[in-house]
Amino acid sequence: FGSSATFFAKELQIEKTASPKPHPEYESLVFGRTFSDHMLEVDWTAAGGWGAPRIVPYHNLSISPASSSLHYALQCFEGLKAYVDDQNQIRLFRPEKNMERMISSCARLSLPTFDGKELLESLKKLLVLEKSWIPKARGYSLYIRPTCISTDTTLGVGSPQAAKLFIILSPVGPYYKEGFNPVRLFADDKNVRACVGGTGGYKIGGNYGGTIMPQKQAASKGFAQVLWLYGDRQYVSEVGTMNFFVLWKNEKGERELVTAPLDDGTILPGVVRDSILALARKEHADEMKVSERLFTIADLTKAIDEGRVEECFGAGTAAIVSPVKGIHFAGKDYIVPIDEKLNAGKFTSLLANKIMDIQYGRKPSPWSVVVQE
């Protein structure tokens, strides 16, 4: 951090809404369609640095149609959730990881960086004000969407001279209402989500827009999500908008939990990804080896054919874990085992429960941060 331009100019200012909205029936929530009464906003200019952060009524933005965010995808975002525990306290799950990642996404796009602790403190104040919007049941939460956009009014392709950081809040229900819904994946050997030297390791809108058409094509063939591959050797990278894990007996006969590594910059450093790796290394080291390494779709399909794959799942903030029951690749269907009673693999289901126990404050953990009111 260092430069004063990375700090907000003044104390947080709060303007409350005069017309609070009615709260929805939480059972009927559709992901990302309902928003709370207030939002956080803070503006930046190259000349003046950050202004004062403001909590204001939720409103439409007014920006120039020439804003370079609208033309050159100068936009990055985060996704995290707030929970209410059994003692009626607000909790966040490893929020400093989202702040760190957003700073790195901003830096990658030449958007201004900021002080992560300061933004987190402002977010906490917003959450205290919006507490009634956090649904109380397990599986329900308030999805938090911090976003930074260029507001520079120029069609020139260049470093933004003006930007806006905002946070909006959306109450969300459990990803799978009737329990897990294991999905079939389409391993796409034509479209690539991210390549070495690209921006796959950052949470920027530009990484997501291009995935929608291939996802739609996969859906039209009856597959819920795309399994993304890249490179001449067709390395397995991510699934849909999530990180991807396999629990298998590898070629050496070792029981191994494996996910693609972060070091070539193609993989999003997911908070749930990191949490699963840490939990597996700490609590399951005697049952499995835990690896972040490259593996190919040929390795995966061969292992499925040979009966060596125990479980496959996606991991992300929205669904926590998403079980996989099949993979379609090069004209062939590969069946991934599922525990019929759990509707997921045993380890997949165990992980979901362990992580939720921490998020909802049922199991003490330094990862769960209580927001003081």
Ligand code: COI
């Ligand atoms: C996640 O799986 O947590 C996401 O990144 C979803 C989000 C893009 C809606």
